[in-house]
Amino acid sequence: MNKEKILEVKNLKQHFQTGRKSVVKAVDGISFDIYRGETFGLVGESGCGKSTTGRTIIRLYDATSGEVNFNGIDVHGRKSKKDLKQFNRQMQMIFQDPYASLNPRMTVKEIILEGIQIHGLINNESEKTKRVEELLDTVGLNKEHATRYPHEFSGGQRQRIGIARALAVDPEFIIADEPISALDVSIQAQVVNLMKELQKEHGLTYLFIAHDLSMVKYISDRIAVMYFGRIVELADSDELYENPLHPYTKSLLSAIPLPDPDFERNRKRTVYDPAQHDTENAEFREVKPGHWVLCTEEEYKTYQVK
Numbered sequence: 106m107n108k109e110k111i112l113e114v115k116n117l118k119q120h121f122q123t124g125r126k127s128v129v130k131a132v133d134g135i136s137f138d139i140y141r142g143e144t145f146g147l148v149g150e151s152g153c154g155k156s157t158t159g160r161t162i163i164r165l166y167d168a169t170s171g172e173v174n175f176n177g178i179d180v181h182g183r184k185s186k187k188d189l190k191q192f193n194r195q196m197q198m199i200f201q202d203p204y205a206s207l208n209p210r211m212t213v214k215e216i217i218l219e220g221i222q223i224h225g226l227i228n229n230e231s232e233k234t235k236r237v238e239e240l241l242d243t244v245g246l247n248k249e250h251a252t253r254y255p256h257e258f259s260g261g262q263r264q265r266i267g268i269a270r271a272l273a274v275d276p277e278f279i280i281a282d283e284p285i286s287a288l289d290v291s292i293q294a295q296v297v298n299l300m301k302e303l304q305k306e307h308g309l310t311y312l313f314i315a316h317d318l319s320m321v322k323y324i325s326d327r328i329a330v331m332y333f334g335r336i337v338e339l340a341d342s343d344e345l346y347e348n349p350l351h352p353y354t355k356s357l358l359s360a361i362p363l364p365d366p367d368f369e370r371n372r373k374r375t376v377y378d379p380a381q382h383d384t385e386n387a388e389f390r391e392v393k394p395g396h397w398v399l400c401t402e403e404e405y406k407t408y409q410v411k
């Protein structure tokens with residue numbers, strides 16, 4: 106794999122002030138790198154801070170503290186208008202609910218062209234039409250769809266429109282925030298396969314956010330597991346599945362439904378109990394090359410021999 110870093114997240118925090126004295130530490134000091142061309146999965150249960158992480162990286166929120174370096178530029182630091190404009194084009198987002206994220210009053214053509222207009226990428230009308238048709242074809246829709254409105258489409262088709270909109274500005278990096286969670290299981294694989302094809306063709310890098318590990322394994326090169334605002338484990342996908350170390354990762358893995366009824370009947374579900382875990386003294390440590398776990402010194406020693 107190409108080891109050129111496209112994104113570096115360093116000790117990123119996103120704390121929301123929810124009352125005069127109450128603060129939600131949605132993201133509480135996370136660090137990871139993403140390499141150009143890879144798919145980096147970010148997994149954890151609802152409320153663990155995955156969406157907030159994605160939204161902070163793309164600057165929908167200002168970070169409370171920490172750094173997000175994209176192509177070597179700190180996107181939350183001081184930067185020129187030109188750098189910001191470039192960043193806004195190079196990083197795009199696909200959302201969980203494609204219906205809520207598509208303006209119901211705009212045609213598909215208008216939706217896809219929005220970014221192209223903002224960035225002044227194409228000025229000629231017939232070129233614009235041609236580009237929209239090309240994008241619709243790329244995502245498996247057809248040119249007759251251009252004049253229709255979002256409500257005329259199925260969930261899977263809407264997600265394809267969302268993907269076409271993201272691709273329109275020729276990005277390098279796409280944050281996909283649970284892009285398939287709202288879709289029927291039969292449609293999920295189609296959208297994931299489309300994303301994989303597009304990645305190959307366009308050399309895209311993905312941050313793929315999901316709440317369970319089943320589909321993420323299939324698409325991700327590496328996976329980070331998040332729990333209560335922190336990353337508890339990070340490793341290559343295969344390594345994470347074959348050799349999970351953190352008890353929370355184990356509990357997530359034990360919750361993946363499998364199509365084998367015998368296995369289902371006999372398998373043990375493990376439930377993570379943070380009370381039995383010394384999170385206070387835990388640090389993010391590299392147990393073996395590329396495999397990181399949030400653990401204490403003692404746990405680190407036992408993990409190393411596994």
Ligand SMILES: Nc1ncnc2c1ncn2[C@@H]1O[C@H](COP(=O)(O)OP(=O)(O)OP(=O)(O)O)[C@@H](O)[C@H]1O
Pocket residue numbers: 121122123129130131149150151152153154155156157158316
């Ligand atoms: N704008 C906000 N203001 C206050 N609290 C917020 C805000 N956004 C998120 N939170 C809180 O931060 C925590 C993390 O939320 P976040 O949506 O990032 O989690 P998530 O893992 O993506 O969950 P889900 O899969 O349900 O979206 C939650 O406790 C949530 O209530």
